[in-house]
Amino acid sequence: YVLCRVDGSYRVILRDIRLDREMLKKIIKVGFPSALQLSLTSFSNVFVQSYINSFGSSCMAGWSVYGKIDQFGLLPMQSISLAITTFVGQNLGAGNVKRAKRGINIALLISIISTIILLTPIMIFSRELVWLFNREAGVIDYGSLFLRSISPFYLIVCVNQIYIGSLRGAGDTKAPMVIMLSSFVLFRQIYLYIISKTIGTITMVALGYPFGWILCSIAIYLYYRKCHWERI
Numbered sequence: 001y002v003l004c005r006v007d008g009s010y011r012v013i014l015r016d017i018r019l020d021r022e023m024l025k026k027i028i029k030v031g032f033p034s035a036l037q038l039s040l041t042s043f044s045n046v047f048v049q050s051y052i053n054s055f056g057s058s059c060m061a062g063w064s065v066y067g068k069i070d071q072f073g074l075l076p077m078q079s080i081s082l083a084i085t086t087f088v089g090q091n092l093g094a095g096n097v098k099r100a101k102r103g104i105n106i107a108l109l110i111s112i113i114s115t116i117i118l119l120t121p122i123m124i125f126s127r128e129l130v131w132l133f134n135r136e137a138g139v140i141d142y143g144s145l146f147l148r149s150i151s152p153f154y155l156i157v158c159v160n161q162i163y164i165g166s167l168r169g170a171g172d173t174k175a176p177m178v179i180m181l182s183s184f185v186l187f188r189q190i191y192l193y194i195i196s197k198t199i200g201t202i203t204m205v206a207l208g209y210p211f212g213w214i215l216c217s218i219a220i221y222l223y224y225r226k227c228h229w230e231r232i
Contacts, residue, residue, distance in 0.1 A: 033177035034168060044185040048208065051192050055142075055202050062142025065133040066150070073122060073151060076114040077158045080107050081165035088169030097230045104166045111158040122151050146206055153210035159217040163224045170229040179223065183216035 003012040052063045084107040091100035122129065130143030164176045188208050195204045 030168070030171060030173050033173040037177040037180050040181055041184045044189060047189060048192065051196055051205050051208075052202075054196075055205075058136065058138030059142045059202060061134055061136070061139040062130065062144075062146060065130050065139065065143040066146035068133065069122065069129055069147060070150075073115065073118050073154050074157065076118065077111040077154070077161045080111045080114070081161040083107070083165075084162055085165040085169040088166050089171075092170055092230060100166075100169075100230065104162065107165075108158060108162045111162055112155060115154050115158055119151055119154055122147055126151075142202070145203065149203055149206050150210055153213055156210065156213045156217050160213065160220045163217075163220045167220075167224065167227075167229055170232045172227070172229055172232050175223055175227065176220065179219045180216055183212045183219065187215055188212045 003010065004014065005011075049063075053060050084104060087103045087107070088100045091097070091103065126144040126147040127140055129147070130140045134140065134143070160180075164180065167173070167176050188211075191211060192205060192208050195208070
């Protein structure tokens with residue numbers, strides 16, 4: 001109401017609001033691959049959960065607790081990834097490729113340092129952290145096992161998160177989508193199926209996440225180095 005009545009250049013004129021077709025096409029072209037990748041990855045996690053469930057209720061509860069703590073460990077790098085997307089987009093738009101590349105390196109460094117700071121107490125006090133959510137001995141054992149087995153690989157996640165954010169900022173969202181779906185969905189499901197039929201231990205099942213992260217980080221780094229993203 002206020003914005004419709006002001007006299008400034010930012011006044012909202014309701015009759016002038018309409019979709020810009022060209023801008024809408026650009027938004028869909030950049031945004032749809034990311035949305036599709038996130039949706040399919042989240043859906044595939046349902047199948048990962050089914051493998052965890054086969055080890056019993058204590059394992060399920062331990063995995064649930066791990067998931068809550070996991071969000072804190074991943075939050076800094078995910079936030080920095082979103083920031084570098086904007087940073088790269090703005091600097092490439094301004095024609096400052098050198099500053100964009102320097103920003104990516106700094107973002108990766110900040111991401112690794114902040115992750116180490118959070119990772120250290122998670123590793124040291126893993127049992128105590130699980131105890132805050134559930135005090136059953138079996139749940140604490142499983143939850144701390146997941147934290148100590150998977151958490152160190154957060155440093156690998158920093159690599160794929162920062163470079164994926166950078167590529168999205170450059171306007172390349174299709175390649176990150178293909179790489180992430182191949183690593184986080186296709187590879188992970190194949191790995192879990194094979195492991196469940198052969199070794200079948202909970203540790204090897206849990207390592208399906210880190211192995212997917214490693215594959216994604218290697219692939220996205222190689223693509224980043226070879227694709228001339230700054231020209232896209």
